[in-house]
Amino acid sequence: MPPTLLAAETVRPTEAAINDQIRTLMNHPASAERTEEYVRLLTLWARAGTVVAGRCGELGGH
Template identity: 55%
Template sequence: MPHPPRPHGQVTPALDELNDRIRRLMDQPPSAERTAAYERLLRQWADARQPASFVTAA
């Protein structure tokens, strides 16, 4: 899954790990378990892509 580079070309370790897990999963034969695992990994990938939320005091 492509993603834009972070500052200085760095990619978050979490995204690298999730991308690797997704690639390995896609090498497995199709099954209901693979579909469920893919869905979970995609949610985790989307969450990891979200910028950090900062709360500022008024």
């Protein structure tokens, strides 16, 4: 399976970019590697959401 374009340590991807990577990943056959990559992408997605939520809070939004 080819590696995804998003690197956890070097890029702060948006939730939309991560969603696109997850959709692409789901087109690959089920495997341990796909599961590991899915977990990694979900972790990135959660971090991206946390960053956005934190910034909204700083600006007085919800």
